[in-house]
């Protein structure tokens with residue numbers, strides 16, 4: 063997997079203070095996408111074992127308490143991102159007790175493959191669906207257009 067940005071202390075993408083990772087790769091090509099530069103899977107930088115370890119350490123850093131991890135992009139549920147994202151969310155579940163996991167995806171919850179579902183079964187919140195420019199509404203919280211749904215899964 064590749065990624066574009068990692069913010070170790072983020073107060074914009076999800077509730078509370080968080081760690082946020084923007085991964086590379088998205089097939090949805092939504093008109094008006096705010097993050098077109100992330101579409102190509104090979105854009106950005108390699109997501110290394112060191113980066114994975116750093117995220118776990120940041121989530122457990124007691125000097126700045128993080129509520130959890132946000133994964134956006136690009137699309138964290140792009141089929142070619144699943145293996146690395148699954149490994150990361152499993153580690154957060156096992157090594158970061160009490161931290162929540164939010165994922166933004168262009169896929170719809172009820173259309174996920176078994177592999178994507180395996181990731182989603184481990185997270186707290188999924189914001190699903192493509193961005194639709196005609197349904198854009200700046201007053202919405204955590205989503206860009208009104209077709210997208212914030213699913214609180216656990």
Ligand code: SF4
Nearest residue numbers: 088091092095136168
């Ligand atoms: S799903 Fe998100 S990243 Fe992908 S094209 Fe749509 S708005 Fe852009």
